[in-house]
Amino acid sequence: MLLRVENLKMRFGGVLALNNVAFQVQAGSITALIGPNGAGKTTVFNCITGFYQAQQGQLHLTPPNRPAVNLIQILGQPFTWTDLFQPRQAIKKWGYKMFGGPHMVCRAGIARTFQNIRLFKEMTVLENLLVAQHRQLNGRFIGGLFNSKTFCNEENMALNRAMDWLDFFDLAHEANRLAGQLPYGHQRRVEIARALCTNPMLLCLDEPAAGLNPMETKALSQIIRSLQKKIQLTILLIEHDMGLVMELSDHIVVLDHGEVIAQGTPAAIQQNPRVVEAYLG
Amino acid sequence: MGAFFIQPLITAALVLVLTAPISGLVLDGYRFDLHWQPPLWLALAAFFIHVGLILIRRLLRPGQKAPPQQNSRQIHPTVLRTATILLPLLGLLLPFFLGKYWLTVAILALIYVLLALGLNIVVGLAGMLDLGFVAFYAVGAYGYALGQEYLGLGFWAALPLGASLAAGLGMILGFPVLRMHGDYLAIVTLGFGEIIRLILNNWVSFTGGPNGMRVDSPTLLGLEFSRRAKEGNVPFHEFLGIDYSSNHRHIFIYLILFLVVLATLSLVTRLKHMPLGRSWEALREDEIACRSLGINHVTVKLSAFALGAMIGGIGGVFFAASQGFVNPTSFTFFESALILAIVVLGGLGSIPGVIIAAIVITVLPELLRDFSDYRVLVFGLAMVCMMIWRPKGLVQNRRPVFQRRSA
Structure with missing residues (x-):
């Protein structure tokens, strides 16, 4: 297991963008995040890569041969009154507040691409x-x-x-x-x-096939496969092209209205009635 | 053939409409006379000028021009090498052939080169629009003046002091504006520049206010460049046994300044090819992408502010030394705008372009002394022409070309 997402909650004003999102990414696997528009896929991505700070929940990067990283902590958390009694922790917190941010997530080993290049x-x-x-x-x-x-x-x-x-x-x-x-x-x-x-250890691709023609999509899927094979890269991707997702991924997480409605292997997801209703149609 | 005359006719009509009220109606007491001839002549002239321009354009460009290739124009390496050796030598020899007046102009030009190189880091490379750059210039200049007044520092001590003061101030300014971009950043920096000037102007007991402060000229290993030295000191000309000339002081300042400019130049050129310089440029292009690649935008932005400010501060120390006197009127917003204009005209991020623009903009007004009434007009016209024909500046910033190299 490389990445553990637990009870992620994110609220923008009155909109609950993510509600108790939880899933795991196995080391060396290709995990896909799918769902209808506005389901919160990119929000999950932004939380993982540190561009948003989740209001609740845990994000842990647990590389096999390196110490685990708490991805929420390195973004800099607000001070609480308990910090008064734990000065060492408070200093650490202050350090992350001053110098933490998305760049620390990248240094921990998570790289990403963007939906709009x-x-x-x-x-x-x-x-x-x-x-x-x-x-x-x-x-x-x-x-x-x-x-x-x-x-x-x-x-x-x-x-x-x-x-x-x-x-x-x-x-x-x-x-x-x-x-x-x-x-x-x-x-x-x-x-x-x-x-x-x-x-990186984990590569997050936000709609890598958007705007590509079928030929280019095919080449892309080969590239992603060979990345997994060649350097044992773990890949997390958001994609709307179901052909690509079903062909590539080992594990699929389906989001709808900020909640995980199903996860499993491609075959299981295709059969899942809730997924068919909400997204696949 | 029709298209050939339509545009010139339109031009002529426009000229007629625009000039007829100005040159055609002549006031005579309480009534005015109509004079048709001058506007008609002007319109005719405009017509023929436009036709001529079209003809010239056709002659010069018979076919479609091939689209310019990126990175295709590389300067030949031997030319570049000779230039890098010859130009500094030429610059070092220059002051010995100049009169006092042109010597001061050359010093001013070099100070502006320094300032433009500093602002080029902030605006051209890091892409942060700074309208208050003159504040760091002022801090450098007053760092020298105040250091001399209250701490008894000489020029050589003031140089690092002014530089570090300005760099520190650059950091202090940098922190609150980290999250700002574009227009907002411009307004905040503008305010900062004015704050510094107003403090210098109004804190009369400390800075002397509008009366300014006197500054000693630099010394060479304790030798003074005045006719008579202070008690216990030997003036430069007596030490060497030559006649006194007031030029010596200026030549000396010019030479140090030239060396400092060379050092700054090599610093900035190196930085452009280093990870730090590349991250500045990346930050200008896309801050979010930078952060996703592990670049800490805080330190990178602050380093750009601090380095730019430091170079500006050094420029200020030299300004104070060459003028022998500082007061707040030298550090108005107009000065900031001028430095920014130099950077934009030279080409954002382009080092040779910025140097050429700095020299042109300081030397040109001196050459145009005879038309001093129209100086700003010519300046504006040059700007407009630049924006039409070279919108990316005199020398466009060229990207480096890389090839695989053996490690």
């Missing part, structure tokens, strides 16, 4: 991928200023890693073009490549 449009494709490796490179400020040998080496390594990913996505010939000038399908792939450059 968010590339750095005025930068080249390769620069996009280099920005994503910021963490691995940023340790050497002074070395960078004087262009030291170690800095050069690391920079070259980052460059080659980026090129490897571009090769994997068949985009190497576009490396030095501005990201905003690429065709839509390529931009989607660049965004996934960029997320992979952060070295």
